[in-house]
Amino acid sequence: MAHPTQLGFQDAASPVMEELLHFHDHALMIVFLISTFVLYIILAMVSTKLTNKLILDSQEIEVVWTVLPAIILVLIALPSLRILYLMDELNDPHLTIKAMGHQWYWSYEYTDYENLGFDAYMVPTQDLTPGQFRLLETDHRVVIPMESPTRVLISAEDVLHSWAVPSLGVKMDAIPGRLNQTTFMVFRPGMHYGQCSEICGANHSFMPIVIEAVPLEHFENWSALMLEDA
Template structure:
């Protein structure tokens, strides 16, 4: 869960998000070292009026500033390609959920069940109870079993939307007439919040996403209750 004045990412709740955090730290360290070196060179050049005649024309320096950036880019690209592969990997999902974006709410359909689906609207501020979060709570949560591969099919009914849950490392565009898919594994129980990440109209900021990860037996109990009474 994000908190005020937060500068970093949310705590990881999936293996992919953990990899993204590691990659962020890796790339940030490289950028920090490069920035420090460039700043040192600029300060050194500005603070002296002397000129080194040996660096006005140096083939060795030209080789270094050509080869070194190429090596740095490779060091950044290789971990990035690995994460891209992990994000596209989808092996035998335990559960498939279809998420459809509307102006301005989400609808969910559990395709492994014959009749399990619901719409999720934002809870208005005046209806919130103590402990709930403004603009982030929905009247229905997308409940999933923890430590299980989940596939989400994402589409839209009207305009472009984007289904995004930062703690799970998931962001997928919802395009009308097109079915995109993404997958994740919730590594720990909890409630994870997201929002539509594609400007979709006047109430774009009022269509939150709430994912609740629970143990498998709790999920089975929840699905049984929903099948008996969809209004829950």
């Protein structure tokens, strides 16, 4: 989860988020180089005779400021297309979960199991126990097996919502009457927190998402207990 005074992204917990972090650093370095180069040109034009008409009308300069941006766009486009390919639909996920947005809570259904589903409400501040986080904890957590491809089908019952978990690199809109989907795979155990990222009404900031990644045998035990309770 995020920490006080944190400036960068959360630690990656999925391969896609790792790629997004690398792409962010890559694009940021390109922006830094462009900014430095433009600043240098501005200072040089102010302090030297680069404003000479023969220099500004040079064909070589026109070629450079046409070709150079094209090269920069290619350097940005190629890694971004690679990430889009990695985020593409999974053909054979190990687990499928349906997430439905409501005002103002999430309901989940494990479609591979019969009668395995629950609503997830935010835990009020007065009910929090030591170690839980205000505005981020829910009464039911979405438990998934780690190192297993997971597909989430996302929709909404009333208004627009958005199912987002930053550490997993996941953000997908929940639209009434439309079924969107996203896929991810968590490679380390632990808790991963998210929130609705669409302004969906008065209690928009009170519908958090909690993903708990556990080893496969623990997930099987949890699902068996949930089915018994159902």
